[in-house]
Amino acid sequence: xxxxxxxxxxxxxxxxxxxxxxxxxxxxxxxxxxxxxxxxxxxxxxxxxxxxxxxxxxxxxxxxxxxxxxxxxxxxxxxx
Amino acid sequence: xxxxxxxxxxxxxxxxxxxxxxxxxxxxxxxxxxxxxxxxxxxxxxxxxxxxxxxxxxxxxxxxxxxxxxxxxxxxxxxxxxxxxxxxxxxxxxxxxxxxxxxxxxxxxxxxxxxxxxxxxxxxxxxxxxxxxxxxxxxxxxxxxxxxxxxxxxxxxxxxxxxxxxxxxxxxxxxxxxxxxxxxxxxxxxxxxxxxxxxxxxxxxxxxxxxxxxxxxxxxxxxxxxxxxxxxxxxxx
Numbered sequence: 581x582x583x584x585x586x587x588x589x590x591x592x593x594x595x596x597x598x599x600x601x602x603x604x605x606x607x608x609x610x611x612x613x614x615x616x617x618x619x620x621x622x623x624x625x626x627x628x629x630x631x632x633x634x635x636x637x638x639x640x641x642x643x644x645x646x647x648x649x650x651x652x653x654x655x656x657x658x659x660x
Numbered sequence: 661x662x663x664x665x666x667x668x669x670x671x672x673x674x675x676x677x678x679x680x681x682x683x684x685x686x687x688x689x690x691x692x693x694x695x696x697x698x699x700x701x702x703x704x705x706x707x708x709x710x711x712x713x714x715x716x717x718x719x720x721x722x723x724x725x726x727x728x729x730x731x732x733x734x735x736x737x738x739x740x741x742x743x744x745x746x747x748x749x750x751x752x753x754x755x756x757x758x759x760x761x762x763x764x765x766x767x768x769x770x771x772x773x774x775x776x777x778x779x780x781x782x783x784x785x786x787x788x789x790x791x792x793x794x795x796x797x798x799x800x801x802x803x804x805x806x807x808x809x810x811x812x813x814x815x816x817x818x819x820x821x822x823x824x825x826x827x828x829x830x831x832x833x834x835x836x837x838x839x840x841x842x843x844x845x846x847x848x849x850x851x852x853x854x855x856x857x858x859x860x861x862x863x864x865x866x867x868x869x870x871x872x873x874x875x876x877x878x879x880x881x882x883x884x885x886x887x888x889x890x891x892x893x894x895x896x897x
Contacts, residue, residue: 583741609881612746613738634726639719643671644690648724649731651675651694656735660743 586615596621599628613660686715690724697728748781750885756781757889767896772801778889779803782882784867785844789855791863791897795820800897804844804868823854823864828883830875833868842868849874851883853890855897862897865890 589597596618603610617624635645653660674681678691689711696704712721737743760774771789779787786804790797797818819839822829831837831850842850847868855863867886869875875883 582743604881607749609746609749613734613743616741616743617737631730634723634730638723639717640723640727644687645724645727647671647675647687648690648694648727650672651678651691652698652728652731653735654675655695655698656732656739658735658739660735660738660745 582612582616584616584619586612587618588615592618593621596624599625685711689715693721693724694728697725698732745783747783747882750881750888753778753781753885754888754892757892761892761896764896768800771893771896774889774893775801775803777803779867782867782885785847785870786868788843788866789863789893789897790818790866792820792823792861797822797864800863802843818864818866822852823861826854826856826861828853828887830883832872844868844870846870848872851875851886853883853886855890855894857894857897862894865893 587596589600592600600610600615600618603614614624614628617627635642635649674683675691678688678695683691689708692708693704693712696708716724756777757774760777761770763770763773775787775789778784780803784804786802788799788803789801791800797820818841822837822839829837829852831840831852833842833848833850836842840850840852843866848871849869851867851869851874853865853867854861855865857863865886867875867882
């Protein structure tokens with residue numbers, strides 16, 4: 581169990597509920613990290629927007645971005 | 661969170677120890693940038709920046725810095741809060757269960773593998789497949805962690821009337837229902853899904869979670885997953 585309670589759709593305001601619904605539709609789940617950040621709705625909203633922007637196709641091949649993300653997660657000893 | 665973007669197994673393996681893996685010069689420079697920004701970002705050499713500049717334009721370097729910075733942010737956040745890994749996507753998991761069941765020469769082994777795959781994919785406290793034998797349900801495959809923890813037990817048999825009516829049941833623990841003994845001591849919610857074979861009730865797939873009120877709301881997908889898995893598992897039961 582994580583240290584901070586994960587919120588579910590019934591716990592959050594309508595805007596975040598929509599954001600959750602979008603994740604459910606897109607990937608069949610709501611990442612636990614975002615359910616945790618949902619305690620701070622404005623941070624979650626901007627975090628998700630930034631996450632999508634940074635990882636969407638851009639100037640760098642997506643595969644290389646993936647590799648950088650995996651490498652950083654390895655160095656930080658983060659399995660999430 | 662990083663793995664969801666489909667990095668190949670070979671590249672993943674190489675990222676454990678990039679110095680011992682053969683990466684093209686542009687990728688190697690990018691990986692060194694990730695290392696430098698993550699470990700000692702106050703002293704990144706001009707040599708590395710010049711090498712990056714040979715392979716990438718300014719927009720690309722900025723974009724890579726954003727990826728590296730973002731994952732440092734997310735990693736540290738998740739390490740701080742011990743965020744649990746998000747469970748496997750149900751569609752992907754159903755596909756893996758089908759793969760596990762593909763070994764038709766050894767149906768019993770295939771069922772055990774499939775239940776293990778399902779249990780791991782959703783991190784159930786326990787998951788077991790039972791076959792109806794007269795008035796009882798006999799365990800044929802068990803996954804999760806029902807064994808080896810104090811107070812946990814392997815259910816040899818349950819009452820067959822647990823699946824009477826043929827619909828999915830959610831059981832709250834410690835309230836429970838007559839005839840049901842939790843497999844995992846930590847179980848607080850149970851989902852009992854009838855398994856059919858040739859339109860006849862043939863068994864049950866039973867999952868336990870440590871959380872109260874699991875298998876509700878967002879976990880409705882969990883219930884649907886178990887019902888989908890029960891249809892597939894029923895073919896070999």
